[in-house]
Amino acid sequence: MPLIDSHCHFDFDAFAADRQQVWARCEVLGVQGMVIPGVSIPQWRHLFALVNTQTGWYGAVGVHPWWVKDLAIVPERLASAIVERVGRERSGANxxxxxxECGLDANIETPLAEQLPVFKAQIEAAAALKLPLIIHCVRAHNEIIRLLKQCYLPCGGVIHAFSGSREIAEEYWKLGFYLGVGGTITYPRAAKTRAALAAMPLESLLLESDAPDMPHAGRQGQRNSPEYLPAVADTLADLRGITSAAVIAQTGNNARALFGI
Ligand SMILES: [Zn+2]
Structure with a gap:
């Protein structure tokens, strides 16, 4: 069963020098697919130029909260800019x-009030396009759950790098959102998140690296890589008392169902 990295910033400069070598090692380890998120308007073109070079790579169109401060158009224009770019990609390699990825991050300087209209525009675009939404949430679960309850997203989405309690996890799952499981669970101190992800149905989980960010326990300060994804599967399997093969099979099915790949 192939592993799918549901969230990897493989287009970032951190992989410029050895991207092909890293991917070759991933394939040997069974990582055969990845989703590379959009982070800013100027990045979209480069992202898809890269994605379209390799079978198994997929892209998304979005503006990450960290890049909201650089947004060169008014938020009111963003939904149509996304719809336009997605249309262009769908008419090509699709x-x-x-x-x-979009969302809210309470740990950065950009105020939530400034992030909010940019996030809302992307909810609107996902609904119009009938595509899943990749959400980045840092210390903003309540705001995001409130927003998601107010809108209808026909394809749901994923709360990437989920960190939080079982109650919060269940709220998202009820709203049609998968939970992205990454390097966080390799840290024993992340007890609440580990307990939540051990208790949630396997049908609600996706595996992700979030590379080059989110280094695993024991690799702090190093570049994270999709080639470490098997360790996330192994850790989740240990927490749940099941085999890694079972984790890989079900989370792979989940990723294929969500992203239509
Ligand atoms: Zn990300």
Whole structure:
């Protein structure tokens, strides 16, 4: 069963020098697919130029909260800019599988009030395009759950790098959102998140690296890589008392169902 990295910033400069070598090692380890999120308007073109070079790579169109401060158009224009770019990619190789990554991050300087209209525009675009939404949430679960309850997203989405309680996890799952499981669970101190992800149905989980960010326990300060994804599967399997093969099979099915790949 192939592993799918549901969230990897493989287009970032951190992989410029050895991207092909890293991917070759991934394939040997069974990682055969990845979704590379959009982060800013100027990045979209480069992202899809890269995605379209390799079977198994997919892209998304979005503006990440960290890039909101650089947004060169008014938020009111963003939904139509996304719809336009997705249309262009769909008429070509059609490797565009989601809107995002977008969301709210309470740990950065850009105020939530400034992030909010940019996030809302992307919810609107995902609904119009009938694509799943990739959400980045840092210390903003309540705001995001409130927003998601107010809108209808026919394809749901994923709360990437989920960190939080079982109650919060269940709220998202009820709203049609998968939970992205990454390097966080390799840290024993992340007890609440580990307990939540051990208790949630396997049908609600996706595996992700979030590389080059989110280094695993024991690799702090190093570049994270999709080639470490098997360790996330192994850790989740240990927490749940099941085999890694079972984790890989079900989460792979989940990723294929969500992204239509
Ligand atoms: Zn990300």
């Amino acid at each position: 490797r565009c599988v989601a809107v995002g």
